[in-house]
Amino acid sequence: MSLTFTATLAERGFDVAFELAPGETLAVLGPNGAGKSTLLTLLAGLLAPSMGRAELDGTVLFDVGADRRTLVEPRHRGVSLLAQEALLFPHLTALENVAFGPRSRGVDRTAARATALSWLDRVGAADLAGRRPGRLSGGQAQRVAIARALAADPSLLLLDEPLSALDVTVAPAIRTLLRDVLVDRSAIIVTHDPLDAFLLADSVLILDGGRVVESGATAVVLTRPVTSFGAHLAGLNLVTGLRTAEGFRSEEGWVLPLADTAPEGTSLALAVRPGRVTVSRSAVTAPGTACIAAEVDDVEHRGDLVRLHAGGMAADVAPSDVVALGIVPGSRMFLGFRHEDASIYPL
Amino acid sequence: MRLEAAPLDAARLPRWVVAVAVVGSLFVVLPVVAMALRVDWPDFVPLVTSESAAAALLLSLRTSLTATALCVLFGVPMALVLARTSFRGQRLLRSLVLLPLVLPPVVGGLALLYTFGRRGLLGSSLSALGIEIAFTTTAVVLSQAFVALPFLVLSLEGALRTVGTRYEAVGATLGAGRWTVLRRITLPLVLPALVSGAVLSFARALGEFGATLTFAGSLQGTTRTLPLEVYLQRETDPDAAVALSFILVLVAIAVVGVAHRVRPLGDLAPPRAPSREAARA
Amino acid sequence: MYLTPALRRTAALAGAAVVLALTACGTADPDAAAGGDAVDGSITVFAAASLTAPFTELAGQFEEAYPGAEVTLNFAGSSDLATQISEGAPADVFASADARTMVKVGALLDGDPVGIATNTLQLAVPPDNPAGITSLVDAAKPGVKTVVCARQVPCGAAAAKLEEAAGVDLTPVSEESSVTDVLGKVTSGEADAGLVYRTDVRAAGDAVRGIDVPAAAGARTTYPIAALAGSGDAGTAREFVEFASGPLGQSVLGAAGFGAP
Numbered sequence: 001m002s003l004t005f006t007a008t009l010a011e012r013g014f015d016v017a018f019e020l021a022p023g024e025t026l027a028v029l030g031p032n033g034a035g036k037s038t039l040l041t042l043l044a045g046l047l048a049p050s051m052g053r054a055e056l057d058g059t060v061l062f063d064v065g066a067d068r069r070t071l072v073e074p075r076h077r078g079v080s081l082l083a084q085e086a087l088l089f090p091h092l093t094a095l096e097n098v099a100f101g102p103r104s105r106g107v108d109r110t111a112a113r114a115t116a117l118s119w120l121d122r123v124g125a126a127d128l129a130g131r132r133p134g135r136l137s138g139g140q141a142q143r144v145a146i147a148r149a150l151a152a153d154p155s156l157l158l159l160d161e162p163l164s165a166l167d168v169t170v171a172p173a174i175r176t177l178l179r180d181v182l183v184d185r186s187a188i189i190v191t192h193d194p195l196d197a198f199l200l201a202d203s204v205l206i207l208d209g210g211r212v213v214e215s216g217a218t219a220v221v222l223t224r225p226v227t228s229f230g231a232h233l234a235g236l237n238l239v240t241g242l243r244t245a246e247g248f249r250s251e252e253g254w255v256l257p258l259a260d261t262a263p264e265g266t267s268l269a270l271a272v273r274p275g276r277v278t279v280s281r282s283a284v285t286a287p288g289t290a291c292i293a294a295e296v297d298d299v300e301h302r303g304d305l306v307r308l309h310a311g312g313m314a315a316d317v318a319p320s321d322v323v324a325l326g327i328v329p330g331s332r333m334f335l336g337f338r339h340e341d342a343s344i345y346p347l
Numbered sequence: 348m349r350l351e352a353a354p355l356d357a358a359r360l361p362r363w364v365v366a367v368a369v370v371g372s373l374f375v376v377l378p379v380v381a382m383a384l385r386v387d388w389p390d391f392v393p394l395v396t397s398e399s400a401a402a403a404l405l406l407s408l409r410t411s412l413t414a415t416a417l418c419v420l421f422g423v424p425m426a427l428v429l430a431r432t433s434f435r436g437q438r439l440l441r442s443l444v445l446l447p448l449v450l451p452p453v454v455g456g457l458a459l460l461y462t463f464g465r466r467g468l469l470g471s472s473l474s475a476l477g478i479e480i481a482f483t484t485t486a487v488v489l490s491q492a493f494v495a496l497p498f499l500v501l502s503l504e505g506a507l508r509t510v511g512t513r514y515e516a517v518g519a520t521l522g523a524g525r526w527t528v529l530r531r532i533t534l535p536l537v538l539p540a541l542v543s544g545a546v547l548s549f550a551r552a553l554g555e556f557g558a559t560l561t562f563a564g565s566l567q568g569t570t571r572t573l574p575l576e577v578y579l580q581r582e583t584d585p586d587a588a589v590a591l592s593f594i595l596v597l598v599a600i601a602v603v604g605v606a607h608r609v610r611p612l613g614d615l616a617p618p619r620a621p622s623r624e625a626a627r628a
Numbered sequence: 629m630y631l632t633p634a635l636r637r638t639a640a641l642a643g644a645a646v647v648l649a650l651t652a653c654g655t656a657d658p659d660a661a662a663g664g665d666a667v668d669g670s671i672t673v674f675a676a677a678s679l680t681a682p683f684t685e686l687a688g689q690f691e692e693a694y695p696g697a698e699v700t701l702n703f704a705g706s707s708d709l710a711t712q713i714s715e716g717a718p719a720d721v722f723a724s725a726d727a728r729t730m731v732k733v734g735a736l737l738d739g740d741p742v743g744i745a746t747n748t749l750q751l752a753v754p755p756d757n758p759a760g761i762t763s764l765v766d767a768a769k770p771g772v773k774t775v776v777c778a779r780q781v782p783c784g785a786a787a788a789k790l791e792e793a794a795g796v797d798l799t800p801v802s803e804e805s806s807v808t809d810v811l812g813k814v815t816s817g818e819a820d821a822g823l824v825y826r827t828d829v830r831a832a833g834d835a836v837r838g839i840d841v842p843a844a845a846g847a848r849t850t851y852p853i854a855a856l857a858g859s860g861d862a863g864t865a866r867e868f869v870e871f872a873s874g875p876l877g878q879s880v881l882g883a884a885g886f887g888a889p
Binding site for chain 2: 044045046073074075076077079080081083087089090091092100101104105148149152158
């Protein structure tokens with residue numbers, strides 16, 4: 001393992017343990033206050049756990065227990081932190097910012113500048129070398145910040161919502177850049193955007209209330225969530241139910257025929273994208289289609305679609321359909337989806 | 348055409364607020380004008396370049412600069428400790444450090460006397476070592492540093508708190524040691540506040556009177572600073588006193604100007620306003 | 629005689645008042661008050677700081693002698709008081725520590741200034757006299773920290789006169805702006821010796837020891853007093869001047885260590 005981490009922080013109700021394979025990128029997801037940033041600050045050495053132990057490449061980062069208290073200073077951890085805001089030192093040029101890490105590690109000025117310049121080039125910001133942060137856009141600043149974090153040659157890179165403060169027009173380019181530089185690099189990225197997890201991370205850790213609620217390979221966790229929170233993050237409808245003789249029987253009582261041979265009584269989960277759920281005024285009984293009657297709880301705008309919540313499911317429909325069908329909270333509708341759009345897996 | 352909200356101008360304030368503000372401003376400005384009117388302008392240059400005036404001016408500049416250097420030397424670590432650490436009694440310590448700010452200067456002088464005077468707390472030991480502070484220029488510098496120090500500490504501590512520790516944390520994770528973080532991040536970030544704090548300290552040192560009078564004495568070229576010279580000249584030569592006072596006023600105006608000019612640079616909010624040509628990454 | 633030409637001119641102009649003041653001198657009878665005005669008003673007396681103790685007592689006796697009269701006292705350095713009077717401070721009587729200061733307000737006086745007391749300088753040393761000073765010559769020795777008043781203030785002018793009279797050249801470590809500051813440096817032990825007035829030494833009690841300087845007698849300072857022309861109650865003001873220069877005033881001043889004028 002590249003990183004092993006176990007820590008509790010009593011006053012914040014934080015109790016998390018996980019491991020990270022060498023070269024792996026881990027996405028940490030969770031709602032506000034879940035402990036995502038706490039995890040990063042513990043690793044960076046800006047916060048001490050009340051108990052726990054972390055090792056990076058065989059070196060102890062912290063080891064705190066009843067009878068021991070080892071806390072390695074941040075600068076000796078080989079951990080770089082990239083925050084939401086670029087936090088470039090405002091009094092230094094982009095180049096000096098990037099050269100800061102190497103200089104701090106004792107590299108001479110010329111060599112540090114050469115390193116910095118090559119990193120700026122790598123992030124596509126070589127032409128900004130002489131600029132002060134005050135004259136950089138948000139995206140430019142974040143590029144320089146990425147170069148700065150990497151120029152310090154960290155064994156572990158921590159990213160705290162690196163895209164969330166960026167303009168939507170800029171974020172994709174930076175995401176692509178991160179995807180590029182995170183290859184074969186041990187990194188932990190805190191994010192609230194499942195897309196970041198999909199595109200950047202090999203595995204996912206979902207925190208809630210300071211605890212790990214789900215973890216595993218990104219593809220598994222985000223396509224087959226087992227908690228409603230995981231499903232929410234993954235943007236999926238999650239319906240729990242049981243394997244019965246007819247197939248999948250949801251807790252609400254509707255049934256979906258199943259081909260597989262899981263034993264009866266097994267707890268199952270069904271996941272389906274809201275975009276794949278159709279809404280109609282009458283029951284659709286076409287073969288290969290599931291249809292559920294439900295009362296509309298809520299209607300919300302989401303970009304160019306309208307998301308309605310009914311019977312524990314979400315469905316994305318076009319605004320014109322909302323008008324045509326007369327969908328308002330309280331109206332009874334039929335939600336339908338094709339069997340092949342749902343994935344059913346054991347819990 | 349862009350519509351912008353018009354800034355709230357004075358006309359929208361209740362009139363009496365403006366009226367009171369005018370009276371308040373006059374209260375501050377009029378005495379300065381009155382003094383300028385009293386200055387014997389034709390003789391101004393001879394008055395302020397007389398031997399005793401020149402000696403006082405030179406001494407004041409020398410001692411104030413030294414006192415400012417002392418303030419920076421001790422004030423920076425004090426501000427750092429107050430802003431970046433927490434310990435029992437910190438609030439109390441902060442109040443005590445700021446005490447000279449509100450203490451009547453004569454009281455400060457007495458306190459210094461009982462500390463560094465011949466029979467004082469430290470003075471008696473210093474005296475035994477052959478170090479005499481009373482009646483020396485050192486005493487003037489000590490008096491000035493004593494009253495000026497809080498200005499530097501106050502202004503710097505505020506700036507340190509405003510800047511926060513985020514940049515320092517980034518520096519530490521990039522591998523910088525404590526000294527490097529302090530030297531290359533913390534201090535440059537608060538440099539504007541340090542400069543304006545030092546300028547204010549210098550101004551306060553230049554104007555120091557009470558503590559100097561009580562503690563240091565008054566001898567031309569050694570301890571008689573500009574304010575003491577003004578105080579003395581007033582006895583026999585009010586014209587010279589007014590002319591010298593006006594010099595102090597001019598220095599004060601210059602200092603306040605510099606301090607205000609430096610301040611805006613101290614706005615260290617993270618760069619949130621990208622330049623227009625750099626809108627896209 | 630300490631009167632300057634300017635004062636003499638003022639005195640000549642106000643001659644009548646002087647004569648009246650002189651004839652009324654020594655009487656404490658309200659009916660015989662100067663100019664026949666009633667002595668029952670409120671007056672403000674500006675007096676040199678060194679007169680604090682005797683004038684406080686004097687004011688009390690004056691109020692006793694003239695029921696209805698009220699005296700408000702304001703003590704400060706003579707030069708400060710003169711400046712305040714020049715700038716229009718509402719003073720009725722001014723008692724200064726030297727003639728030179730009285731000249732500054734010469735144009736504002738109501739009548740000729742009258743000398744009410746003299747003072748002589750004395751060497752003040754800390755009670756334990758660490759430098760072993762017994763004379764002015766000792767105070768002038770190198771290494772001895774002697775403090776005097778600056779020449780710009782009355783006590784400094786007196787000190788300069790004394791140095792000349794004694795043929796001693798002091799090299800003071802500090803030239804203070806007031807007697808109080810000189811005395812303060814001696815009582816705190818910072819200075820080995822200070823030249824102050826005999827009355828200051830007496831008022832300081834046990835805090836300092838006074839050492840007589842023989843030449844001091846030749847360098848006496850005279851304290852003049854005068855009513856001010858702008859007084860709202862000229863009668864009471866003139867009567868207070870008389871009272872202070874009269875036998876009662878003299879005995880109070882004498883008790884405080886002042887010499888006769």
